[in-house]
Amino acid sequence: xxxxxxxxxxxxxxxxxxxxxxxxxxxxxxxGPIVAEMAEISGxxxxxxxxxxxxxxxxxxxxxxxxxxxxVKPADIQAEEAALKKLGFAPPDFDLKKTTIDLLTEQAxxxxxxxxxxxxxxxxxxxxxxxxxxxxxxxxxxxxxxFNLDKxxxxxxxxxxxxxxxxxxxxxxxxxxxxxxxxxxxxxSLKNSPxxxxxxxxxxxxxxxxxxxxxxxxxxxxxxxxxPYTQGMMFQQALVEKMGQAAFTEVFRRPPESTQQxxxxxxxxxxxxxxxxxLPPLPSPRNYRGFTDGEMGELDNAILLRQYVGEKESAAxxxxxxxxxxxxxxxxxxxxxxxxxxxxYASEWSGPAAAREYxxxxxxxxxxxxxxxxxxxRSANAVAxxxxxxxxxxxxxxxxxxSLEGLPDAAAAGSTDAKSGLN
Numbered sequence: 001x002x003x004x005x006x007x008x009x010x011x012x013x014x015x016x017x018x019x020x021x022x023x024x025x026x027x028x029x030x031x032g033p034i035v036a037e038m039a040e041i042s043g044x045x046x047x048x049x050x051x052x053x054x055x056x057x058x059x060x061x062x063x064x065x066x067x068x069x070x071x072v073k074p075a076d077i078q079a080e081e082a083a084l085k086k087l088g089f090a091p092p093d094f095d096l097k098k099t100t101i102d103l104l105t106e107q108a109x110x111x112x113x114x115x116x117x118x119x120x121x122x123x124x125x126x127x128x129x130x131x132x133x134x135x136x137x138x139x140x141x142x143x144x145x146x147f148n149l150d151k152x153x154x155x156x157x158x159x160x161x162x163x164x165x166x167x168x169x170x171x172x173x174x175x176x177x178x179x180x181x182x183x184x185x186x187x188x189s190l191k192n193s194p195x196x197x198x199x200x201x202x203x204x205x206x207x208x209x210x211x212x213x214x215x216x217x218x219x220x221x222x223x224x225x226x227x228p229y230t231q232g233m234m235f236q237q238a239l240v241e242k243m244g245q246a247a248f249t250e251v252f253r254r255p256p257e258s259t260q261q262x263x264x265x266x267x268x269x270x271x272x273x274x275x276x277x278x279l280p281p282l283p284s285p286r287n288y289r290g291f292t293d294g295e296m297g298e299l300d301n302a303i304l305l306r307q308y309v310g311e312k313e314s315a316a317x318x319x320x321x322x323x324x325x326x327x328x329x330x331x332x333x334x335x336x337x338x339x340x341x342x343x344x345y346a347s348e349w350s351g352p353a354a355a356r357e358y359x360x361x362x363x364x365x366x367x368x369x370x371x372x373x374x375x376x377x378r379s380a381n382a383v384a385x386x387x388x389x390x391x392x393x394x395x396x397x398x399x400x401x402x403s404l405e406g407l408p409d410a411a412a413a414g415s416t417d418a419k420s421g422l423n
Contacts, residue, residue, distance in 0.1 A: 027121055027130040028052035034131060035138045037184075038177055042248040044142040051118040052134075060122055061105045063113075068097065079292035082338035083328060086389075086406070087296075088304065088369030089220035092339075099217055103225060106213045109133050112140040114149045135181040139174035147252040161274070161297030164224065165256040172232020172262075173248060175204065176240070179233065190237060197237040201230045223303050231262050238265035259299035260321060275323035277346040280395065280402040288329035291341060296324030301347070301358075308368035309361045317361060320354035321347065322399075331408075339389045343405040352398055359396040362403065366392065 031052050039045050068077075077097050084090040110121045110133045119137045121130065143149060153166055179200040180190050190197040204226075214222060235256070239247035242265075261268035274297070282288060298321040305314035326345040330336055349355040363383060367373050375385040381396040391407040 027134065028054065028119075030131060030134060031119070031138065034134050034181070035142065037181060038135060038138050038142055041177055041180055042139070042142060042173075043245045044146050044248060046142060047145040048117075050138060050141040051116075052121065053118060054121045057105065057122055060108055060111075060120075061101065063111075063120075064101045064104055068101070078336065079328075082336070082341065083292055083294060083326070084218075084220065085338050086328060086341060086343050087326070087345075088308065088365060090218045094218065099213070099221065102213045103217060103221065106211055107225070110137050112137045112144070114140070114144045117141075117144070132178060132182055136174045136178040139177040140170065143170065143173065143252065146249070152252060152255070159257075159295055161259050161295035161300070162255075162257045164227070164297070164299070165259050165262050168228040168232030168235060168259070168262045169251045169255055170232075171228035172234075172236045173251065175201070175229045175233040176236040191240060194237060194241065198234065201233045201237075204229055204233075219307050220303050224299070227259070227262075227299060231259075235262045235265050235268075239268075242269065259297040260319075263298060264319065274321075275348050276325045277323050277348040277400050277402075279325065279327060279344045279346050280393070280404050282329060282342065282344055282404070283407065287332060288342060289332055291328045291330040291336065293325070293327040296326055296345065296347060297321070300324070304365055305361055308365040313361060317354060317357050320350040320358075322350055323348040339406075340408075341406055342390070342408075343403070345405070346400060346402045349399050349401070355396060355399045355401055359394070359401045362394060362401060366394070366403075366405075 031050055035046050035050060081090070081094065081096040084096065085092060085094060090096070108122055110119065112119050119134075119141060121133060121137075140149065149170060153163065153170065155166070176190065176197070179197065182200075183189055183193075183196060188196060190200075214225075217225075236247065236251070239251060243250060256262055256268045258274045260274065261272070274295075276295075298318050301321050301324065302314050302318035305318060324345070324347040326343060328338070329342045329344065331340060334340065347358065349358055359381075366387060370387040370389075373385060373387050375383060377384040383394045385392060387405065389406045391409065392403065392405045393407070394403045395401070
């Protein structure tokens with residue numbers, strides 16, 4: 001799934017989870033001792049002094065809006081928003097740009113600007129929380145001095161799912177180092193306590209009602225906002241247990257290639273790569289042109305199934321994902337309108353049984369994301385009918401599940417039915 005806006009805005013942010021009070025300039029005076037401890041834990045030496053400044057939350061919003069103008073084209077935001085709506089992750093009236101900026105303005109406690117090479121402290125609850133925040137951001141600064149975070153995240157932009165995995169490397173490592181810094185204040189260490197690491201990761205994802213924008217946001221935005229911190233931290237924990245200090249450099253030198261590798265570190269260690277299954281053929285392809293495309297990773301499918309089927313079912317099937325890809329096609333000679341676009345989607349699964357489970361669950365996804373669904377034809381391996389935005393054809397073929405959604409008329413769906421052998 002496309003995440004251009006998230007890449008542009010979230011990278012190197014620390015999402016605060018406590019009550020806020022004005023930041024104090026003296027906290028920047030603690031940079032030296034904290035960066036020294038971060039360097040000792042990670043083995044990433046400080047190559048240059050880190051600049052630090054305390055700013056107001058109003059200036060954060062200005063920074064975010066400026067970053068959007070400089071980093072993301074309006075057409076890319078339109079494409080990402082269209083994909084979220086067409087796939088069922090967001091409602092028809094959803095405003096991606098405004099919601100993302102509002103979310104990060106509400107949530108952010110600090111950020112390291114890797115363009116200006118400067119750390120900005122925004123608002124935190126106490127002196128302890130300010131040091132907590134500094135530890136996270138100084139971890140980013142050290143990583144940037146060794147691996148150039150701007151280039152690191154940019155190299156993942158050709159593959160949506162791998163880009164989110166790279167973001168999880170950045171934020172997960174910084175969250176792990178921050179948590180290790182806090183644990184050491186009480187004489188403990190995450191290195192010999194996986195349970196402590198898990199509890200600290202879970203604590204960072206908890207919402208106690210003080211973040212209304214976050215609580216109102218679609219499930220997809222909430223999950224992808226927190227994923228780099230929570231699951232990224234647990235990914236780093238697994239690698240530290242396996243590799244020790246070398247893990248802090250290994251994840252940058254050989255970054256994970258999918259969110260599945262973040263969720264299942266053993267797949268990263270085994271070098272298991274996702275596949276890109278072929279898309280179902282589009283009827284009358286000359287009448288369309290590609291509008292946007294993207295990967296549908298394990299995380300995307302897990303959220304989709306949680307939203308429309310159930311958490312238990314999602315947990316059982318999503319890990320069987322092996323690859324996913326989609327394209328939105330717009331009609332030629334017409335203004336872009338996501339409701340009139342055709343979605344072509346293909347997913348690959350670990351075996352025929354897992355694919356059939358997903359095939360059955362995806363029918364519930366279709367019923368959930370549309371107000372009405374009329375099934376006009378069904379067989380053991382295919383379902384055709386009409387939804388809110390046009391005709392659809394869902395097929396199961398061995399380990400692959402494909403879907404065409406938003407076809408303009410029954411004849412278009414019918415021609416595809418004939419090719420598939422659907423009765």
